[in-house]
Amino acid sequence: MEHGSNLPQVESNHRSLVPPCNLDDNWAHVESFLTTAARLTHYSRPTNGLRRMTRFSPDGTAYRLEGSAQLPPVVLCHGVGLDLHMWEAQVNALWGRFHILRYDMLGHGETPAQPGVTGIGAFSQQLFNLLKYLEMGPVSLVGFSMGGVTAQHFALQHPTLLRQLVLMNTVYRRTADELAGVRTRLELTDKEGLTPIADAAIRRWFEPTFVEKNPQIIATIRRRLLSNDVGGYLTAYRVFVNADDEIGDGLNQVTCPTLVLTGELDSGSTPQIAQRMITDLKTGQLIVFEGLRHMAPVEDPDRINTALLSFLK
Template structure:
């Protein structure tokens, strides 16, 4: 069993790090924290250096000032890389973390080795946009756990919820314990920034994977395909019968997809380095 002790950057970002090899950064979704990545940390750390951190306003990290934009969240990741003295890394972002990963790719392309966007949003329909705006208003009025039961129903299969009540209860508690202002600042970005610099996505020139679950109602397969069409050479993976929280519900399945991508990207990088040398 891998035992990790959280560390902290000078700016106040809480993170976990383990393993050896090329660095892989994991960014969680809104309302969650770095602990969601337990299955991926175990599965990837045998071959890669894996770093999971708490986004601004989440877990044990610093709160974002009111009005912080996506660049502020990308800057948090940049500060983490600088603290760890990592010139480049592959970034894996889940849901809201996928928006942060996209922003990082656009603002700091020289620091990016590869990009994976899991169960994230792009080009919401009017109905989807109205729904997430309504949930933002509910969170503003009633706090971070205003939508917890509906969120858990969207995120997990009924079978998984029934078989893992303690884990579901723990995630419900995580949602409820979020800092209200940090959560709301983040959720407002999640609700409104799905088209963030969409016309610039063609500038991303690293190996890229866009993946989601076949049954993910908020981060749909169509969103994944549309996003991948904007990024040159991006791969798409739609995981059969999976819902939103597939990294937690099906870690082995997700890890297989991630390792296939990471290993292929690493081989491509090694070949290019050999040619250059």
């Protein structure tokens, strides 16, 4: 893949498949998502303890700022049930080129839930408040899954705060059939708790061969999912299910350069949904990664990071 404007342009009648690469032992030393961050064996960056410290905004949002403030700012927004530690491989790749902000969204990680949350606007407002507190912007915003939905809403509400947008393994204008699965999972969580949801998520998010070869990564993610407060998880997932009503066809109003990424085998954030985004975006580029499911930034960080570094400025 070449850099900058040479990213593949995808028309509405076809898509780009990026061939798979060998999975190195990127996450051989993954520790808990809730404690010490992972150290990836083939990346090198400083490990200054202050730089790695989680801080808190006045409204309670847990965040980390990494890299020089003189570099272009990039914000990483995680998916439902996860936290800021899902981005370890991306932080390693972006280190030295960008000023990186990652944070725990409402009710996740070390950020407490907020009472009365009913829509994606609350998550978008959380990000706005954090950027205002840190005096950051405009930024390049990278959103994964529900983080991508938050990013869409943020782009509509605060276009002047965005330089670039990356929508990764996320959703948009879902059909009734596409919504059926997430609604079923919401009902199941409400009735039976997080254990069946965590097990099913692993099966949806990763290829079986990856699960077999990377038991430590899988165990870490499963622990992270199970550590969620059920009430907070249900609130966030309900917002995720209903977010299309708030965003509608809003991507046709987004004017900043936008990169859309998904996995060929992602059953929830399908290539068809990604193409729907491209159709509505004015300046959209699409990459569909061959052989990947939902957790693309963890399953194959090399390919994801190559795409990010080619696009982000």
